[in-house]
Amino acid sequence: MDNIVVEALIRALSVGTPLLLACLGAIINERGGVVNLGVEGMMAVGALAAFAVASSSPDANLWLAVGASMLAGAALASLHALATVTLRANQFVSGLALALIGTGAAGLLGKKFEGLPLFNKVNDWNLGGFVINPFTVAALLLAVVMAFYLNSTRSGLTLRSVGENPAAADVLGVNVGAVRIWAVLAGGSLSGLAGAFLALSYRASWADNMTGGLGWIAVALVIFVGWRPLRAVLGALFFGFLYYLQFRLQGNSPVPTEVFNAMPFVLVLVVLALAGLRGQQGDAPAGLGRPYVRGER
Amino acid sequence: MRFVPLAAPSTARASLVTLASVAVALALCALIFVFYGVSPAEVYSTMLRGTLGDSTGLAEVGRRTIPLLLIGAGLAIAFRAQFFNIGGEGQLLLGAVFAAGTALFVPLPGPVLLPVVFIMGAVGGGLWALIAALLRRLNVNEILSTLMLNYIAIALVTYLIAGPWKGKDVRGYIYTDSFPDAANLPVIAGTQVHWPTLVLGVVVALGLQWLLSRSTFGYALRVVGENPGAARYAGISSARVMTVVALITGGAAGLAGAGEVAGIHHRLLEAGQISLGYGFTAVIVAWLARGNPALCLITAPVMGIILAGGDLLKIDLNMPFRVVDVFSGVILLCLIASEVFVRNRVVWGVRA
Numbered sequence: 077m078d079n080i081v082v083e084a085l086i087r088a089l090s091v092g093t094p095l096l097l098a099c100l101g102a103i104i105n106e107r108g109g110v111v112n113l114g115v116e117g118m119m120a121v122g123a124l125a126a127f128a129v130a131s132s133s134p135d136a137n138l139w140l141a142v143g144a145s146m147l148a149g150a151a152l153a154s155l156h157a158l159a160t161v162t163l164r165a166n167q168f169v170s171g172l173a174l175a176l177i178g179t180g181a182a183g184l185l186g187k188k189f190e191g192l193p194l195f196n197k198v199n200d201w202n203l204g205g206f207v208i209n210p211f212t213v214a215a216l217l218l219a220v221v222m223a224f225y226l227n228s229t230r231s232g233l234t235l236r237s238v239g240e241n242p243a244a245a246d247v248l249g250v251n252v253g254a255v256r257i258w259a260v261l262a263g264g265s266l267s268g269l270a271g272a273f274l275a276l277s278y279r280a281s282w283a284d285n286m287t288g289g290l291g292w293i294a295v296a297l298v299i300f301v302g303w304r305p306l307r308a309v310l311g312a313l314f315f316g317f318l319y320y321l322q323f324r325l326q327g328n329s330p331v332p333t334e335v336f337n338a339m340p341f342v343l344v345l346v347v348l349a350l351a352g353l354r355g356q357q358g359d360a361p362a363g364l365g366r367p368y369v370r371g372e373r
Numbered sequence: 374m375r376f377v378p379l380a381a382p383s384t385a386r387a388s389l390v391t392l393a394s395v396a397v398a399l400a401l402c403a404l405i406f407v408f409y410g411v412s413p414a415e416v417y418s419t420m421l422r423g424t425l426g427d428s429t430g431l432a433e434v435g436r437r438t439i440p441l442l443l444i445g446a447g448l449a450i451a452f453r454a455q456f457f458n459i460g461g462e463g464q465l466l467l468g469a470v471f472a473a474g475t476a477l478f479v480p481l482p483g484p485v486l487l488p489v490v491f492i493m494g495a496v497g498g499g500l501w502a503l504i505a506a507l508l509r510r511l512n513v514n515e516i517l518s519t520l521m522l523n524y525i526a527i528a529l530v531t532y533l534i535a536g537p538w539k540g541k542d543v544r545g546y547i548y549t550d551s552f553p554d555a556a557n558l559p560v561i562a563g564t565q566v567h568w569p570t571l572v573l574g575v576v577v578a579l580g581l582q583w584l585l586s587r588s589t590f591g592y593a594l595r596v597v598g599e600n601p602g603a604a605r606y607a608g609i610s611s612a613r614v615m616t617v618v619a620l621i622t623g624g625a626a627g628l629a630g631a632g633e634v635a636g637i638h639h640r641l642l643e644a645g646q647i648s649l650g651y652g653f654t655a656v657i658v659a660w661l662a663r664g665n666p667a668l669c670l671i672t673a674p675v676m677g678i679i680l681a682g683g684d685l686l687k688i689d690l691n692m693p694f695r696v697v698d699v700f701s702g703v704i705l706l707c708l709i710a711s712e713v714f715v716r717n718r719v720v721w722g723v724r725a
Contacts, residue, residue, distance in 0.1 A: 113516060117702075159710040166709055168457055168516050169660070173706035176653065180698025185409055187693050284695065289524055296517050332536055338528035341521040345508065348518065352511030 092316025098294035101266025108259030109239035113171025116291025117178020122268025123275035149268020164367035197280040239361035242368040376717035394711035420682030432564035438677035440629035442574035445658030446666040447625030460519025462652025463526035464498035468627025471497025473641035476556035498627020506619035548642035567636025581666035
């Protein structure tokens with residue numbers, strides 16, 4: 077019995093890791109007032125970049141691969157920053173375009189990596205009998221750091237003020253555009269990192285569509301956890317557990333496979349509707365989703 | 374660099390900016406192709422020669438234009454109401470499911486069957502979009518909800534064709550039995566252009582344009598989209614407008630789904646075979662048309678060229694079909710990023 081509980085927890089943490097990383101990225105993004113729905117795309121290019129670097133030679137540097145994933149995510153995010161912050165484009169549609177570009181470009185450029193072996197995957201750590209993935213450790217630490225950053229540092233306060241009330245921040249001498257661009261780039265690099273986990277450790281391979289909708293779930297998760305990094309840990313664990321159940325019950329139950337495939341997406345809808353009923357949208361940064369133009373309200 | 378708002382942006386300016394943004398998009402895609410290792414000239418010439426260059430190609434463009442026109446015209450009015458329905462894919466699939474269910478299991482006399490198949494298709498698509506409209510009342514962002522509904526629709530189709538609706542005559546494959554002959558749409562000889570759906574698409578595009586620009590509902594819709602505050606003062610219920618808009622756009626996508634199964638496949642089959650991403654591509658059709666359903670008569674064939682061209686790239690240059698997503702994404706991004714140049718004049722230098 078104990079074994080099942082421990083196994084479930086570890087699997088849930090494991091599947092929850094990319095969700096957590098991407099969700100933390102989206103939180104930084106959105107606390108700065110910019111929505112980026114392109115997480116799925118940034119995750120895909122992050123996964124490809126990491127795999128491309130890691131598989132380039134048997135003794136390729138994995139740190140380099142991780143760095144490449146974050147750079148790739150940020151590079152794609154910079155298009156979003158340019159479109160939405162500089163050119164004031166609709167953030168929601170720009171994010172959608174980003175998702176298409178990212179998954180499309182990763183699928184196209186990644187074709188030659190399909191089915192290739194990964195010689196040096198990122199292995200789990202054994203911490204005194206407790207086996208855990210380095211990415212998971214990093215994601216958990218990051219959640220704590222980010223909570224501290226947002227709540228207790230001056231720079232975090234500036235970021236939040238830019239998301240809540242850009243006009244007031246502007247009056248106080250904050251460069252709203254610059255802060256927002258940094259938030260978008262930081263968000264992109266974390267989404268890329270989420271992709272690196274999939275390509276270097278979880279699947280340790282490259283396949284088209286390997287993100288499989290995780291990015292979209294991460295975007296919805298942000299609303300569910302009320303834009304709070306520490307709650308994101310619980311949220312990611314919850315959805316990770318659902319995925320674990322999906323693996324576990326598939327084939328062993330009278331319920332058809334398709335029900336399990338659809339379950340995470342149905343649950344996202346339910347969870348969003350519940351968050352809406354509880355009025356949790358009220359936790360959203362007040363300036364979220366709107367371009368800031370000086371002198372306009 | 375700063376932007377100075379123009380009092381009245383002209384149509385000429387909008388057209389020029391649209392053309393320029395598409396040109397920039399094609400140039401950006403060219404860069405990606407260089408990176409991929411094929412010459413952009415080869416990509417573009419393959420696409421153009423194989424689509425506009427011969428009659429088979431033209432027919433392929435026509436076939437893909439039909440669903441893009443129907444979904445795009447519906448989305449055009451949705452975007453005018455600021456209802457960002459990106460669930461055209463799921464709504465098309467539900468339309469196909471309802472249409473197939475009717476064709477396969479409802480015994481109706483020959484001449485009545487096809488109209489009922491289309492009506493049920495519209496009902497299926499409309500109901501799927503209605504879920505998103507109702508969730509929006511709970512403040513659930515419709516981009517997220519319609520997207521989740523896409524994934525759920527795909528699972529539903531797979532469940533039906535592998536489970537309860539699996540054909541009795543098919544072994545090993547997952548799809549339903551063929552529709553009865555009375556449920557099959559006529560096509561232009563030698564092509565897969567099911568012309569009744571094409572006619573329907575033209576009628577829907579023109580009808581929605583009339584609705585948008587001439588009817589009371591169209592006026593309410595535009596007010597809700599352009600100035601929700603004013604709509605509230607004027608006593609226009611934005612929730613009700615959203616519900617009707619969702620039913621219309623979902624219904625149009627449902628008609629497209631009915632057309633695909635009744636006109637081309639004659640059975641319900643896997644989601645990826647029913648739609649080549651029509652739902653997403655139609656977002657660009659509607660955006661290129663700047664929210665005018667009638668203009669989709671021009672923009673749908675343009676995107677039809679890209680979809681048909683993507684197929685050619687797969688066959689002739691052995692490129693993954695994902696190339697279509699790259700085109701779609703880059704064009705969409707360039708379009709919305711250029712919007713600011715339609716409504717503003719650019720002034721270089723710092724504020725005086």
